Amino acid sequence: MISARVRALENARQQLGLMLIIAIVAIGFTLQTIRFADAENLRNILLQASATTIAAIGMTFVLAARGIDLSVGSIANLTIALAVALAGTPLPAELSTATDALVYPVVIVFGIVLGLVNGALVNLSGVSALIITLGTLTLYRGLALHLTKASLIPLTGAILSFARTEVLGIDLPIWSMGFATVLGWYVLARMPIGRLVLAVGGSPRSATETGIAVWRVRAFVFALSGFCAAVSGLISVGRVGVLNSDLGFGFEFTVITAVALGGTSLFGGRASVVGTVLGAMLLTVIQNGLNLIGADPYIYDVVRGGILLGAVSIDAFVRGQRPMAVQMSD
Amino acid sequence: MTLAKSEKMARRAQPTRPTFLAQALHGMRKLPMLPVLVVACIAFYFTVDDFASASNIATMERFLAPLLVAAIGATFVFLVGEIDLSVGSVVSLSSVAAALVMRDSGSLWAGMLTGVAVGLGAGVINGAAVAVLRFPSFIHTLAMLLVVRAIGLLLTGGHSVGRLPISVLLFGKMSTLGFPNVLWIAAAVWIVFALLLRETVFGRELILTGANRRAARFNVVDVRQTVFWAFTISGTLAGLAGVIVVLRLGSGGPIVGDNLLLTTIAAIVLGGTSIQGGEGGLVRTLTGAAVIVLLDKGLNLLGLSFYDQAIVVGAVVIVGSIGGKYLARPR
Amino acid sequence: MGYSAESLLSLRQIKKSFAGVPVLRDVSLSVGRGEVVALVGENGAGKSTLKNIMSGLLGPDSGEIQLGKKVLFRLRVEDVKSFGIGTIHQELSLFDTLSVAENVSIAELPTKRGAVDRANIRQTAKELLNDLLEADIDPDAIVEDLSLGERQMVEIAKAIRISHSLLILDEPTTCLSIQERKHLFAVVKKLRSRGYGILYISHFLDEIYELSDRIVVLRDGVVVGEERADLLPIKTLSKLMVGRDLDESPEQPADLVPNSPVILSVRELSDASLIREVSFDLRAGEILGLGGLMGAGRSEIAEALLGLRESEGRVTVAGHQFMNRSPKAAIGRGLVLVSEDRRRDQAFLIRSLGENLVASHVRRLAQRLTGRVSHAAEVSNGRQIVLEFGVEPGRLSNQMISLSGGNQQKAIVGRWLAHKPQICVLDEPTKGVDIGARQAIHALIRDRASKGTAFILISSDLPELMALSHRILVLHKGRVASTIPRERFDAADIVQVASTGRLH
Amino acid sequence: DTTIGVSFDKIEPFRVAQKKAIEDAAKAAGVKVDFANADKDAQRQASQVDTMVSNKDAAIVAIPWDIEAAVNLAVTSIAAGIPFVSMDQAPADLKAVTYHIGGDPCTDGKVAGEYFVKAAAGKPFKLLELQGGLANDNGIKRSKCLNNAFVGHDNIKVVAQVPTDWNPEKALAGTENAMQAHPDLNGIYAPWNDALQGIFPVLKAKNVLLPVGDPKHIIIVSIDGTPLGCKAVKDRLIDLEIATPVPEMAKRAIDAAVKAANKQTISPQTEYLPGIPYGPDNVAEMAPKIWGCQS
Ligand SMILES: Nc1ncnc2c1ncn2[C@@H]1O[C@H](COP(=O)(O)OP(=O)(O)OP(=O)(O)O)[C@@H](O)[C@H]1O
Ligand SMILES: Nc1ncnc2c1ncn2[C@@H]1O[C@H](COP(=O)(O)OP(=O)(O)OP(=O)(O)O)[C@@H](O)[C@H]1O
Numbered sequence A: 001m002i003s004a005r006v007r008a009l010e011n012a013r014q015q016l017g018l019m020l021i022i023a024i025v026a027i028g029f030t031l032q033t034i035r036f037a038d039a040e041n042l043r044n045i046l047l048q049a050s051a052t053t054i055a056a057i058g059m060t061f062v063l064a065a066r067g068i069d070l071s072v073g074s075i076a077n078l079t080i081a082l083a084v085a086l087a088g089t090p091l092p093a094e095l096s097t098a099t100d101a102l103v104y105p106v107v108i109v110f111g112i113v114l115g116l117v118n119g120a121l122v123n124l125s126g127v128s129a130l131i132i133t134l135g136t137l138t139l140y141r142g143l144a145l146h147l148t149k150a151s152l153i154p155l156t157g158a159i160l161s162f163a164r165t166e167v168l169g170i171d172l173p174i175w176s177m178g179f180a181t182v183l184g185w186y187v188l189a190r191m192p193i194g195r196l197v198l199a200v201g202g203s204p205r206s207a208t209e210t211g212i213a214v215w216r217v218r219a220f221v222f223a224l225s226g227f228c229a230a231v232s233g234l235i236s237v238g239r240v241g242v243l244n245s246d247l248g249f250g251f252e253f254t255v256i257t258a259v260a261l262g263g264t265s266l267f268g269g270r271a272s273v274v275g276t277v278l279g280a281m282l283l284t285v286i287q288n289g290l291n292l293i294g295a296d297p298y299i300y301d302v303v304r305g306g307i308l309l310g311a312v313s314i315d316a317f318v319r320g321q322r323p324m325a326v327q328m329s330d
Numbered sequence B: 001m002t003l004a005k006s007e008k009m010a011r012r013a014q015p016t017r018p019t020f021l022a023q024a025l026h027g028m029r030k031l032p033m034l035p036v037l038v039v040a041c042i043a044f045y046f047t048v049d050d051f052a053s054a055s056n057i058a059t060m061e062r063f064l065a066p067l068l069v070a071a072i073g074a075t076f077v078f079l080v081g082e083i084d085l086s087v088g089s090v091v092s093l094s095s096v097a098a099a100l101v102m103r104d105s106g107s108l109w110a111g112m113l114t115g116v117a118v119g120l121g122a123g124v125i126n127g128a129a130v131a132v133l134r135f136p137s138f139i140h141t142l143a144m145l146l147v148v149r150a151i152g153l154l155l156t157g158g159h160s161v162g163r164l165p166i167s168v169l170l171f172g173k174m175s176t177l178g179f180p181n182v183l184w185i186a187a188a189v190w191i192v193f194a195l196l197l198r199e200t201v202f203g204r205e206l207i208l209t210g211a212n213r214r215a216a217r218f219n220v221v222d223v224r225q226t227v228f229w230a231f232t233i234s235g236t237l238a239g240l241a242g243v244i245v246v247l248r249l250g251s252g253g254p255i256v257g258d259n260l261l262l263t264t265i266a267a268i269v270l271g272g273t274s275i276q277g278g279e280g281g282l283v284r285t286l287t288g289a290a291v292i293v294l295l296d297k298g299l300n301l302l303g304l305s306f307y308d309q310a311i312v313v314g315a316v317v318i319v320g321s322i323g324g325k326y327l328a329r330p331r
Numbered sequence C: 001m002g003y004s005a006e007s008l009l010s011l012r013q014i015k016k017s018f019a020g021v022p023v024l025r026d027v028s029l030s031v032g033r034g035e036v037v038a039l040v041g042e043n044g045a046g047k048s049t050l051k052n053i054m055s056g057l058l059g060p061d062s063g064e065i066q067l068g069k070k071v072l073f074r075l076r077v078e079d080v081k082s083f084g085i086g087t088i089h090q091e092l093s094l095f096d097t098l099s100v101a102e103n104v105s106i107a108e109l110p111t112k113r114g115a116v117d118r119a120n121i122r123q124t125a126k127e128l129l130n131d132l133l134e135a136d137i138d139p140d141a142i143v144e145d146l147s148l149g150e151r152q153m154v155e156i157a158k159a160i161r162i163s164h165s166l167l168i169l170d171e172p173t174t175c176l177s178i179q180e181r182k183h184l185f186a187v188v189k190k191l192r193s194r195g196y197g198i199l200y201i202s203h204f205l206d207e208i209y210e211l212s213d214r215i216v217v218l219r220d221g222v223v224v225g226e227e228r229a230d231l232l233p234i235k236t237l238s239k240l241m242v243g244r245d246l247d248e249s250p251e252q253p254a255d256l257v258p259n260s261p262v263i264l265s266v267r268e269l270s271d272a273s274l275i276r277e278v279s280f281d282l283r284a285g286e287i288l289g290l291g292g293l294m295g296a297g298r299s300e301i302a303e304a305l306l307g308l309r310e311s312e313g314r315v316t317v318a319g320h321q322f323m324n325r326s327p328k329a330a331i332g333r334g335l336v337l338v339s340e341d342r343r344r345d346q347a348f349l350i351r352s353l354g355e356n357l358v359a360s361h362v363r364r365l366a367q368r369l370t371g372r373v374s375h376a377a378e379v380s381n382g383r384q385i386v387l388e389f390g391v392e393p394g395r396l397s398n399q400m401i402s403l404s405g406g407n408q409q410k411a412i413v414g415r416w417l418a419h420k421p422q423i424c425v426l427d428e429p430t431k432g433v434d435i436g437a438r439q440a441i442h443a444l445i446r447d448r449a450s451k452g453t454a455f456i457l458i459s460s461d462l463p464e465l466m467a468l469s470h471r472i473l474v475l476h477k478g479r480v481a482s483t484i485p486r487e488r489f490d491a492a493d494i495v496q497v498a499s500t501g502r503l504h
Numbered sequence D: 001d002t003t004i005g006v007s008f009d010k011i012e013p014f015r016v017a018q019k020k021a022i023e024d025a026a027k028a029a030g031v032k033v034d035f036a037n038a039d040k041d042a043q044r045q046a047s048q049v050d051t052m053v054s055n056k057d058a059a060i061v062a063i064p065w066d067i068e069a070a071v072n073l074a075v076t077s078i079a080a081g082i083p084f085v086s087m088d089q090a091p092a093d094l095k096a097v098t099y100h101i102g103g104d105p106c107t108d109g110k111v112a113g114e115y116f117v118k119a120a121a122g123k124p125f126k127l128l129e130l131q132g133g134l135a136n137d138n139g140i141k142r143s144k145c146l147n148n149a150f151v152g153h154d155n156i157k158v159v160a161q162v163p164t165d166w167n168p169e170k171a172l173a174g175t176e177n178a179m180q181a182h183p184d185l186n187g188i189y190a191p192w193n194d195a196l197q198g199i200f201p202v203l204k205a206k207n208v209l210l211p212v213g214d215p216k217h218i219i220i221v222s223i224d225g226t227p228l229g230c231k232a233v234k235d236r237l238i239d240l241e242i243a244t245p246v247p248e249m250a251k252r253a254i255d256a257a258v259k260a261a262n263k264q265t266i267s268p269q270t271e272y273l274p275g276i277p278y279g280p281d282n283v284a285e286m287a288p289k290i291w292g293c294q295s
């Protein structure tokens, strides 16, 4: 029997591997330019990672429950577009300041609702989440572009302040990311719902047989993912100051990559929030460092691909130490 | 005492023969996009002028060909329970390589062979990494996506490669026996690989590996070899798809395949192949690819703005897959 | 029919069919407080389907269900939960990636300040597993690392944790050895005395008689008999189950051909974790039984022989040393393994029965040059296994998952025996299989042995082991504790060696 | 009535403006347009053009996505008797099309480069270059001709070339990171207006979003001439904007298409509308010529 301790160590090792890669990459960049390694750049990295990380934490839960949410980028876009459309409706003057402050609840609620729509469709139809969210990926984006007519919408007012506010000298997006990390870790690893998410993802059949309300767990993860996507949308537009039609395009890909790098299984039952955060960090650090050293644009993807290959090799090496009988199941 | 007298009631359950309708519905469970395909065809036939005209159909067939070929390859990877994200990039690189060789050597066939060889090479690398080194396919093929794409960009400086020998475009535009040449290629590929999948030991072992990898190993399937070949097929067919793109466009380019990644995955999963592996097939991929092409063209011809097209496509995907599932539910 | 006790759950005139094929026709059944009701019947009779209805997983097509005082058309998961019905499922309903403690309490995780109270669930798991069931399982272990037997114990603990009125056990002992069975029986009896109602589904008639107050016999979805256990002779029972008289002559393996050659020889086989210097010889036509408790390492020896587990030591097949072992290399030398965890290691649940039946030998059915699988050969092969092992329903296009548990087992055992191997390692060959099919499998093994096939038989079912084997190797903590020839077979001795490693 | 098929390479704010200009021009010319978006896919564009050919549209106006593939599209469509007009993005072989009306990405890049050279006035000058699409001809030329203008001016150092895929969020991160590495940055080249949305927040956060003329002002040159760009010029936030004359381009494209459809000859066969450079100092007088300044 493989002892519980060996198991725990193994999981830690995966994350250590990722940290090692991040460290190697960081040292490499620092050797190129010392400005990589100062506090200001740390802040840049964290800021640049925040939107991806938050959405990726939501995605971690979805994947853990054996689902997938391809619509995160579209949700980010559509929630903002809806908020803009609502704010654009002519209102009596005394109400307009009120609506300005209402923009956050509106965006958040829309995020959750769009996530719940995903969840409800998956629950009610029994069609795989991949197909449903492939549909909503297109549908939500179409709706968003229909609202904005694909043009660039400059934003003003409260909607921007989330990304531009500092609390105790640290930007709100960074706080949110930290908060999401701790909370996500706590919920997944410690709270009953986290265990249920892993249970449903590990074996939906067993979950049903045990009397777990599988549909409720699914609704929860999709709502959470919608919520996280909306928050990351707020961060993105807050930073850029405009809603452009490209917002969130291909976002699902980056987000899932971060989660997969972090060691979460794409087939459910195994997930790590900390791994996800590290995965998102690695992606951001690469991009940031390449910008900093002024790399040739054409070699960006070569470096990125090479580092990903390095990450999988380390991971494969770590897993290579496992006994044969266990390996058989991967 | 209630013993024995019910002996008579306990006669063997006669296996009732399923009716023809039940069988048809059962078959449909495996083709969730068939109803969508039928409905869409009928709807477009009546709403779009000349939808069924020979030239429009030929246009759709040419559009279908590379998507289908790439999706056939990727289906093998899905069936074995893995994923290949490098398809689009391999299509691009192979189109670049094929176009370069065609331009510089003037030979159509040399170019085509080069394109396919590039795909084969990428497939072998993917296969070796996933099957032998046991790299997780998602991350590994993602890395390949980036690297292969970058090679294409570096090779061309971002420019596409065109003005190829006239024979290229002639071959790509020509029809034989009423069907575009590129469709013939796709059809031949489809038949060969459908036979490989359905009729041969390799196909069977592939499916078993995808259905339960552990059990496959206990049942003396060489899982490594099977996974390796699945990736090799995927790479090679992506290479061939790149060649078809060159034939069709008369040029190759470092990003021509970018959109193909998402559309191949969409074609495969809409068709009804499971991403978990072990369940699916090429008829399904064909229906999935056909739906994508049909919607793309039909909605465009209807004159919807492109975002309203997106709304309709999204709704059709959702409603269609739910409807397909509902029609095929066990009764 | 005046059975006493106040009824907890009763089903009346339940009907259920799948895709038009009736599985339950007009079944009535009730379980009262403080009684153990045994539900028996052939594979595919509908027992698990009935269990699923009773545990709220399936709704009947018609009929009514009385739960306590409520009369319902179908049970919902909530009813089941609030009424306290716990179920042990034939195919285990565990979560591989969670810990033992979490599995046991998953249905109702206690919390402390919002977080799962881990000390609490660990304690619960300890109480149930270690104290009540006397199983030595670490509450913090991850379930996927447990052996099948251990998992079955966790499943039992999990069901007991949920249950506070009715406990349904669907073939709970298929992977348990004598010791664990004893503990389970003690627990069942204890619960009965506390007033629980218990529905016990099993193919082991001795268990049925030991535990049950009342026996209900199901055949083809109809209750064909219901009687107090002490009033129902075993002969009548088995006739009711299978609809014909069973051959009751004591089982005897064919005489071993004297001086038949040694076909497999194992020397000092050891692995990193459990197996210690195991050596034995196996002769053509011999049936060698491996006895021992759960965790004694029997399955591990089988895995090591096939190269599924890293090990040291020498294995010689037909005089040639067998290095670089793998299932594929093994099959080339005529050595096959029917492994114990069939759902995980053997079944392709989403594929058809036909594909499952020939999964291990498609290559033999293919043309050498083109690799094309002959459809006709595949069908005739499949049909033959279906007939020989009585797999029902035997339509080759049915999905494997729609077969009853026992029929899945029969199909997989049939798949491997169809190979006509020289050496066959059978790990729990008759688990989950009904008495008729069990006799058929036994007969087949004996017949094959008499024709020269050598068998290594691993079975937790001692009577089976003793009935079939020429010789029994009793293992204790990975070592061969004793080798007992057929003349000296004695159940008590074997149990003693298995549990202590010594005789007296 | 006459229908002209229009195939765009993609949809983005700038293209939305072009689309509107085309619709206006078509209305003025009394023709119908049938609009299709290739969404960054050469194959989809090919299939759209095929459809327009088989629909026997009177003429085709296309913004090519793949400049080599576009040559063949033009050849086939013209062979089928349908004039093919390319707009904005030049196909690889201009002789293949009936008529091309475009901006001049190389000249635009060169003008920008020369502006930086002049502004640097021989002193060391650190420049950040944001790049649009790595495989897009406009993007490549705007970059290449910028850098060609620096040949012989070693005082100008392009400290980073950041690939952005025309995405303002990537422009933002890229600017943030480049300014981290080079806090003493002197100039930024933003070859499309949306990039400014990514640049300004960073400059603002670093307190260097200062009007032209301020000693600490960072010199910015941008291309496009959208309302966004014009506003930035009016706010004196950027030094030079090179505006593409969108309505004029659309009008000429449609007019040429209509003419060709009526079998009239078109000459010249290729026209360039070089970008109109303007800055804060002359924006008032230039405004009437800049479409982005109209609103
Ligand atoms: N003392 C021990 N040391 C290490 N591992 C042990 C020990 N006891 C049990 N195990 C573990 O228990 C498992 C063996 O249990 P298993 O039930 O498969 O044994 P078995 O003899 O094959 O019995 P059965 O086939 O009846 O289940 C292995 O996974 C092994 O790692
Ligand atoms: N989901 C399903 N779809 C179709 N048929 C099914 C399904 N589930 C069960 N059956 C059929 O119902 C019948 C009864 O199955 P059930 O599992 O209840 O048998 P059982 O009495 O538990 O048998 P065993 O002793 O083998 O476990 C079998 O013939 C089986 O094939």
Ligand SMILES: [Mg+2]
Pocket (backbone or CB within 6 Å): C047, C048, C049, C090, C170, C404, C405, C406
């Ligand atoms: Mg059963």
Ligand SMILES: [Mg+2]
Pocket (backbone or CB within 6 Å): C147, C148, C149, C295, C298, C299, C300, C340
């Ligand atoms: Mg065992």
